[in-house]
Amino acid sequence: MVRFSVTAPDDLLRRFDEQIARRGDVANRSEAVRDLIRASIAKEQMRTPDEHVIGSLTMIYDHHTGDLTRRLDEVQHDYTDEIVSTMHVHLDHHNCLEILALKGRGERVYELADRLLGLRGVKHGELTCAATKQSLGL
Known part of the structure; x- marks a missing residue:
């Protein structure tokens, strides 16, 4: 131990x-x-880097933490092919909820989630992959 x-x-x-x-x-x-x-x-x-995946990334963060909002935007602009849609909700004066609908090669989707969730100021986040190419027949 x-x-x-x-x-x-x-x-x-x-x-x-x-x-x-x-x-x-x-x-x-x-x-x-x-x-x-x-x-x-x-x-x-359980990650499937070589498969086509769809899913959602949910994040709760304090937008007053440093330049977090700018850094979130910068990362997301590097993954425009994978981000299908975003929703941003102001929870209170400090906290925001952001949900990203994602689609693409697993490696890129997981990489995006890791980069966003690793930013200082992101309090909670979770990537949920709902399906793969085989299960949806995409």
């Missing part, structure tokens, strides 16, 4: 501990983190 530390805001850690307690099947915080790591690895293995 390797020991490492993680820094997290008090309220986030409190909510995580509450989730662990509700599940009841996790012995401790370390096991819960290991479960998250295993789930992340499994999700990564």
Whole structure:
């Protein structure tokens, strides 16, 4: 085993501990983190870089974080062939929800999602691929 530390805001850690307690099947915080790591690895293995995929990317971010809005736009302009549509919603004075409908070769779609979700200021995000070329007959 390797020991490492993680820094997290008090309220986030409190909510995580509450989730662990509700599940009841996790012995401790370390096991819960290991479960998250295993789930992340499994999700990564399901990527289909050589297949045609369609999906959606959902992001919640604080548009007051540095020049995040400009950086989001710059990345999206590099993937105009993959972005079918976008929807932008102002949640409150600081937070925005952005949803991108995506279509294209898996490698490019996953690359786009990784670049956007890796930007500082993106609080939450998830890529969901709904179908591949074979399942839709595209």
